[in-house]
Amino acid sequence: MEITPASIHDYCVLHSSQPSPTQVELVEATKRFAPHVAHMQVGNMEGKFLTLIASLMGANHVLEFGTFTGYSALSLAEGVSENGKVVTLDRDPKAVAIAKAHWGKCAEGKKIESLLGDAKESIKLLEAEIAAGKRPHFDLAFIDADKAAYPLYWEACFRLLRKGGAILVDNVLWSGGVLHPEDASDHAIHNFNQLVLRDARVQKVMLPIRDGICLARII
Template sequence: MITPLEIENYCVHHSKKSDSIFQELAERTLQFAPQVSHMQVGPLEGALLSIITKMISAKRVLEFGTFTGCSSLHFLGALPANGSITTLDRDPKAVSIAREFWDKTGNSNRVESLLGDAKASVQKLLSEISAGTRPHYDLAFIDADKGGYEEYFEASLKLVRTGGVVLVDNLLWEGAVLNPKEKSDFTIHTFNEKRKTDPRVEMVLLPVRDGISICRVLDH
């Protein structure tokens, strides 16, 4: 998290309160994976995902990185009754927890969970989109392996309609982008450098949680 904890908490407490299911999921995730439970988007970023989904009247959401389902639950709660989400992950144990929580909402029929390497799943989506057998998405959220970000972003520009939105998480990498040392620091920094001048999107990078960019897809 990039903002001081007190500021984050102040913002959480002065934003719309999230449903109790998110607290239940946070506790379940902490038991399941105590070392990495912070990978969840959390209440503030979750509320941001939700409000963006509503603001663009999204009906179809694509997510890279399901984990235990926190962000997908935020999307599900924001989508209209005929909306749906496709979410990609390779960890069946984490996804089984996500499924438990989708079931609790009574909306698991609106979730398409593709298990396996996201790079393979994305190829399937791309071929279906180009064959016209799968409609375009309105919004994509990239939150899986950072080494795949460039590929997921390029794919998202083909999978999301013009005027839709691509959100990319963890782009401040806990501040390491300021003085990159590790490979992952350079990967994220290079991604940000490229986006700065990418003519295919209108983009803003915000210091929310670990950094999130909002990219509006332009005609390209």
């Protein structure tokens, strides 16, 4: 199911801030590197949404689950302060190599720290560093890695983020599969959405942006 008609999506993109030259290059490089999964990139509409949320919050420390080739990390980096940082987690060294090659071409890229490996392990490391006072709590998290682990990443955010911090979760509409769940992924995302709905620790809104975004604020 198309969440937003293509014509409306294109109109929205045309009337939003335009992608940076590095983001344009990253889209092309990703199409060459992985044509079948290039759609995993958040793209310009969602990318600009991430930039604006980070910037409106005055976020300094942002955590991302799921780097892929680095488009969303770059979008978040555009929104954080000059001394801000985006820590991004992924286990795919080839995708991350493309990300790093492009981040190296622009000032925003210098704000990004990549942790390579299973995100479930990386968050243990981050938790330990925060507990030891080596890192501040994060202001904002963007969850966009393996969907089955969304509940685990969600829960980790309550240990890794400060009170008043925000969590963004991608693909919560799963191309409409959540309406009448059939396969395991439909059920996983629908169950996750139910978990968020019941979670009294956050205020939340689900938005039909691209494949659906949940925006939550830790109370």
